[in-house]
Amino acid sequence: MSLLTSIIDKFALSCTKDNEIGEQNHDLYDLVFDYFISSDIVEHFTHAIRQLDTTSPLDESSQWLLITGFNAAMDIGYYDNKHRDRFCEFWLPKYEVLLQEFIESLSLHAIKYILSSLIQIQITIENLAENFMRQELEFCNLQQNSEYLSIIQTVLPLIIKENFLQNLHADDYSQIDLRWDADVEQMTSSFISWLIFKILLMFTNTDGDCFTMVKRNLVIKNILFGAAQLIDDQHPVKLALRVIIVSIINESEIQNPKETIDILIENIKKINYLHGNKSSFSNNGVYDIELLIGLKGFLQYNQVQNVFLEKENLDLLIVLVEPLFSPVEIEFEGNEKIDDDLTPSKESTMNATQASSETTPNDDAELNSLLKDMALIALECLHLMLFNQEAKTIIRDHTEFVLFIREIEAYGRVRKTIDGFLWKLDEEDETQNEEENNRFDLMISYDEDHDSSLVENIYKYLIEHYDYRISFDEQSMPSSRCQAIVDSQCVLLCVSETYKSDPNCRMEVEHARNRNKRLIPFVLKQTIFDGWLGSICTNSRRIDSVEHDFDKSVRLLIDEIQQQRLIEFLSQSKSQLEQIHISSDTDYRAISSIESWTNQDVQHFLYDNKLDVMVLLTEQMNGEDLRQLFDRCQIDDDYWAGFDRLNQELEKRFQQVLPISVYIRFLNRIRKYITVSMF
Known part of the structure; x- marks a missing residue:
């Protein structure tokens, strides 16, 4: 009996009637998970994936490996970040090699299985507890940045392969089910394209490091730009591609910003909750919040702000901010608060979005959290538009909206977002009061x-x-x-x-x-x-x-x-001297003896002779002190000993270097006044 057969038999004896691990069954889970990261599984698992693109149905062992066993290994009751890291360390390099093979043979079912797995293996018990809805928006606590980027670079060229694109254009758009866990039987080039874009979007949204890795990767960007030219504008997967591009584009790469803005706005207007639908947060496989993230990235550029500058567009963003005005404080039994960031100061008269009565408290909390995040991004987009003076005027004219923003009692990130927006809105008034x-x-x-x-x-x-x-x-x-x-x-x-x-x-x-x-x-x-x-x-x-x-x-x-x-010190000293000089009736050059110079005379002398750096070494010195310093520099047996001591003090105290030319000029200029005073 093979080890695989033994594992399947033991699983069948101990699992639930639904073929799941069940509760408090750690021994069975450990048995399954350890097998999935053992060398014994590799050949069987690879064979099973290859079967997906054959005409033959999966045999029982392959079906258990790809579906029942894999789901058991990913059981959210046991699968945590430590298990995730062990699984990724074992399988990610193998996934990349397999993808290279399947891309070459255009084995779409196998590609779909691996890509879907790349999403599923990141859903752990910790990440799911942290934020359920975000599991399909980003990879939470991702530790395998480089490995995922390498896989993305491996699979991305598929979307510009000629034979793949032919199938893509031949697909029936209306039959595409853009969900990453869609039925394996429903397989098209369009679905694979969207799944690739989905993973890239999730990776880019994960954190600043992942975002930068993609934005700086010319190979990825060139493929995306090429795909934008090759994929029909009406194809539903084109939206995900556009959102990725506007998120990572540089200023020099922007072409036809008005067309891009029009497409983004057209799709933002379709956001479901704006039309009373609170059960769906995506359109053509792109989440509403991803549209807003892309828009925010695009609006950082002045040329984009100029084409976005239409009252209708600004009005749309203002409507999207409305959930900040709604009661989002949901309570569990025992009055445990879900959201501590936001407490409305008054009942909003605007059309705030309310949580569905059919949802559970957990669903309500997730719903409100997502709506609030979308509202904050919309407010950040408005904040960016305040850097355009014409847009600032339009936003200021929305007096009711501005009043509501001012009256929100908020905390944490919400408070900081609102505070920054209002400071920029009131910038002229704020700067007048600054000292x-x-x-x-x-x-x-x-x-x-x-x-x-x-x-x-x-x-x-x-x-x-x-x-x-x-x-x-x-x-x-x-x-x-x-x-x-x-x-x-x-x-x-x-x-x-x-x-x-x-x-x-x-x-x-x-x-x-x-x-x-x-x-x-x-x-x-x-x-x-x-x-x-x-x-x-x-x-x-x-x-x-x-x-x-x-x-x-x-x-x-x-x-x-x-x-x-140093610059600040010298500037202040020079400014003070100029004020003293204006009110003074004497000039150091008119004083017969250098020993009679005051501290101000010494500093005037240094500035007049472009010896500014020496001001640092002669602070509070009068003419007598300056003469003594000059004499010490002359008395030393080694002419450069004085230079070395001054240079060391300057470096130690001010991290500056004394130029030799300044030192020599300092001695020569003083010598003139000493010579004059001797007669």
Whole structure:
């Protein structure tokens, strides 16, 4: 008897009547799962998958492996993240090899089985408990980024293969069931295309790292652009392709933005809950929230904002924000709150979406959570449009909407989104009341949703090793962060692709520029400096932590901060001297003896002779002190000993280098005044 037969027999004896593991049956689950990651299964499992595209029906062993046994191994009562990681480590490399074979032979059923499995194996008990609805929107807590990207690169060329496209165009669109767990018997090239796009969308939406991996991958982008030319515009899978492209496109790659906006708006208008249907959240296999995510990514570019600028489009976004006004606080038995982020301050008079009476409390909570997320993305889209002055005027004219936004009592992410939107809306009024005091050396601007852990490492290093005054508060509101910018000498931009599309991040950078703050772009993840970010950072020196290791990147950052502190110190000193000089009747050049110079005379002398850096080494010195310094430099046996001591102090205290030319000019200029004073 083979091991497979033995496993099947033991499973049949211990499983439920529905061929499931059942509760409290850990021994059976461990038996099945361990078999699925053993070397013994590989040949049998591969044979079973190959059978899917033959005319022969599956034999009993193959049917158990592909359906009953696989579902048992994925049993959500036992399958957790640890099991997921073990399963992926064993099977993902094998899946990729099998896909190469099946793509070559165009074995669609086998391809469909593997692609569907790639989604199912990421659904674990932890991820399902965290957010049920998001299991089909993104991969939660994905640990296999590189492996999934490699598989995507393997399967994606299929959508531009000539023989595959011929079948795609021949499909009956009306018969396509765009659900990833659709019946295996219903198999078409259209379904495979959509499933590939589905996995790519989920991967891109997973987190900032996955998003950046796709956005920076020219192979993937070129295939997608090619598919956009080859797939008919009326084909339902084209929508998923378009949403992916607008999410990852760079400014230089945008073509015909109006056509793209029109298509997005046309499909956003079909969002089901706008028409009273609260049981469906997708259209042509694309979730409503994915449409809004794509639109938000597209709206970061000014040229796209210009073509989006129609009152009807802005009105549509305002309607989509309405769920923020509805009661979304659902309670379990025992009054346990589901949503702590949002509490309405008054009963909305707008047409807020209500949860279906037929749903359970859990369903209500998930429904409200999803609607709120969609509303927040719509509000972020409106926030992006506020960077267009004409759009800002139109939005301001929606006085009832703006009033409701102002009166929402919200917390967490909702509060930050609203606060940033209102600050930008009231920007002119806000900036008039700002007073600058430079109480911070540095303010850190970053994407809180995706880059917090990386930025926190930088912050901790700076405060542990240097005495910098830094504004860094994960809980602060966007309006407070904008005030911190005013109070800082320079602003550290922790840049990533998700940073570029975040309206609050853009608001902070533009505010810093408008207040003439020095900007230090620190590249956290590979980023293309295009659009608004590229135009603002054109003349700023960038520190690339992707190119350099952490230590070198931080050293470069320290150099930039110290340079800014030096510039600020010298600027303030020079400004103070100019004020003193205006009110003074004397000039150091008219004083007969250098020993009679005041501290202000010494600094005037240094600035007049372009010896600014020496101001740092002669603070509070008067003429007598300056003469003594000059004499010490002359007395030393080694002419350069004085230079070395000054250079060491400058480097230790200010992380600056004393140029030899400045040192020589310093001695020569003083010598003239000493010579004059001797007569």
